[in-house]
Amino acid sequence: MKTVFILNGPNLNLLGLREPEIYGAGTLGDIETAARAHAKDLGLAVDFRQTNVEGELVGWIQEARTKADAVILNAGAYTHTSIAILDALRACDKPVIEVHLSNIFRREDYRKHSFVSEAATGIISGFGAHGYILALDAAAKLVG
Numbered sequence: 001m002k003t004v005f006i007l008n009g010p011n012l013n014l015l016g017l018r019e020p021e022i023y024g025a026g027t028l029g030d031i032e033t034a035a036r037a038h039a040k041d042l043g044l045a046v047d048f049r050q051t052n053v054e055g056e057l058v059g060w061i062q063e064a065r066t067k068a069d070a071v072i073l074n075a076g077a078y079t080h081t082s083i084a085i086l087d088a089l090r091a092c093d094k095p096v097i098e099v100h101l102s103n104i105f106r107r108e109d110y111r112k113h114s115f116v117s118e119a120a121t122g123i124i125s126g127f128g129a130h131g132y133i134l135a136l137d138a139a140a141k142l143v144g
């Protein structure tokens with residue numbers, strides 16, 4: 001069975017607690033539950049993780065080189081700042097699907113640039129929690 005890493009960055013553990021008008025009312029746990037159910041239907045195994053630590057995300061992307069067939073990544077605010085994450089993605093050599101709950105291009109200027117996009121196979125942004133489901137569909141297609 002093919003394995004997809006679903007990696008989540010800083011503050012995504014706070015989903016559902018604040019800013020529901022931007023990120024929706026669901027929690028990251030709700031997203032994980034829906035993603036696991038959809039992955040099962042697609043015949044994919046998922047490894048779902050969240051961290052607030054940039055270096056931990058870098059380590060997980062490195063781990064994906066040998067343990068995952070595709071990566072779904074919502075790097076949170078590190079999307080807009082982290083060359084370390086970009087370098088790790090460039091070394092990863094697996095399909096990478098960048099996900100954002102909000103449409104980052106409709107928001108503040110500092111959110112409109114993504115270092116992740118420079119290494120991503122594709123981007124899903126603005127569909128809320130459903131973006132993770134769309135990303136799994138894309139991953140299933142990409143890993144065959």
Ligand code: CA2
Binds near residue numbers: 014017074
């Ligand atoms: O839209 C997205 O998914 C983001 O990656 C979410 C990040 C943000 O920094 C990116 O620009 C876009 C923020 C993660 C969640 O932050 C929260 C902060 C307070 C309360 C709830 C969530």
